[in-house]
Amino acid sequence: MGMRYWTYDWVGGIIAILTFLGATCIFILIAAIPFWLLWNWLMPNIFKLPQINILQAIGLLFLLGIITGSIGIRRNRS
Numbered sequence: 001m002g003m004r005y006w007t008y009d010w011v012g013g014i015i016a017i018l019t020f021l022g023a024t025c026i027f028i029l030i031a032a033i034p035f036w037l038l039w040n041w042l043m044p045n046i047f048k049l050p051q052i053n054i055l056q057a058i059g060l061l062f063l064l065g066i067i068t069g070s071i072g073i074r075r076n077r078s
Contacts, residue, residue, distance in 0.1 A: 032058045 036057035043049040052060070065071030 028058060029054075032061055035061055 032054060036052065036054050039057060039060075040051045044051055062071065
């Protein structure tokens with residue numbers, strides 16, 4: 001009887017991890033798609049820059065987050 005409950009706990013943990021990973025991927029795509037579309041619409045016409053794919057847009061958003069400080073180590077500025 002104890003093994004059955006342990007199996008349910010294990011499966012529940014795997015489902016929770018997969019749900020978290022799926023939600024994270026969806027959130028990243030929701031954030032990256034507008035950036036990607038705006039880049040491909042504006043940057044080639046204004047600055048003669050090349051179009052980018054969605055993975056490059058995700059990378060640029062991550063880099064922008066590091067540069068602006070919204071991703072990374074938080075420092076106490078008081």
